[in-house]
Amino acid sequence: DAGVIQSPRHEVTEMGQEVTLRCKPISGHDYLFWYRQTMMRGLELLIYFNNNVPIDDSGMPEDRFSAKMPNASFSTLKIQPSEPRDSAVYFCASSSAAGVWQYFGPGTRLTVT
Amino acid sequence: DQQVKQNSPSLSVQEGRISILNCDYTNSMFDYFLWYKKYPAEGPTFLISISSIKDKNEDGRFTVFLNKSAKHLSLHIVPSQPGDSAVYFCAASEGGGADGLTFGKGTHLIIQP
Numbered sequence: 001d002a003g004v005i006q007s008p009r010h011e012v013t014e015m016g017q018e019v020t021l022r023c024k025p026i027s028g029h030d031y032l033f034w035y036r037q038t039m040m041r042g043l044e045l046l047i048y049f050n051n052n053v054p055i056d057d058s059g060m061p062e063d064r065f066s067a068k069m070p071n072a073s074f075s076t077l078k079i080q081p082s083e084p085r086d087s088a089v090y091f092c093a094s095s096s097a098a099g100v101w102q103y104f105g106p107g108t109r110l111t112v113t
Numbered sequence: 114d115q116q117v118k119q120n121s122p123s124l125s126v127q128e129g130r131i132s133i134l135n136c137d138y139t140n141s142m143f144d145y146f147l148w149y150k151k152y153p154a155e156g157p158t159f160l161i162s163i164s165s166i167k168d169k170n171e172d173g174r175f176t177v178f179l180n181k182s183a184k185h186l187s188l189h190i191v192p193s194q195p196g197d198s199a200v201y202f203c204a205a206s207e208g209g210g211a212d213g214l215t216f217g218k219g220t221h222l223i224i225q226p
Binding site: 004033035042043044045048056059091093100101102103104105106107 | 145147149154155156157158159162202212213214215216217218219
C-alpha cells in the first residue's frame, strides 16, 4: 500500500488567497483525521471523519477553515481566506475501525505570506 | 490547557544506553496511550501503545509503562541506537484509540555515538 498521500507537499501563498489541501487515506480505512502542527501549539486535531461523515470538528480554528470528504478515498481541507498565522504543517491520518493507531501522511507545509 | 505534557523538549543519550522519555496527562478519561516517532519532513509513525487496563507493554527494544494513579507514562528504549534519534510524541485518546488523538509537544531524542 502507498500509505496516506497528501498533496501538495509544500504550498506558498499570499494572505487572502484560498488554499486547498488534499488527502488520500489508506484504502479500506474508515477514519480520516486532519491535524495541524505549529511551534506554539504542537500537533493538534482539527477534524475527523468516520465513513465520510464529520464526527468532531471542534478543533477547527475558525469559519475560514472547512473540510470535506466526498468519498472514502479523498478529503480536502480548505482555508479561505488564508492568513499568515495559518502557516503550519498540516497532516492527514487514517485508521481502520478495528485498528487503534493512526497512519500519518507526510504532511503539507503551508506558508502564507 | 495542555492535557498531554512532555516536559523535556530534548534528551541526549549515549549509544547503547537506556533512553527514558516521560509524559504526563491530566484527563482521567483517556483510556489509550500511544507513542509516535517523527523524522524531519516526514509524518509521525506509530511506535507502541498501551491500553489503560495494562501497566506495561513491550515490543522489542521499546517498552511503555503506564502509572494511572500518577497519570504518567514513560517510554524506555534499550539499547539506544543512532537511528532512534528523532522527535517522540506521546498521544492519548478517550475512545480506545478510535477518536482523534491529543498529542504532547514532543521530545527530541539525540543518540550520541
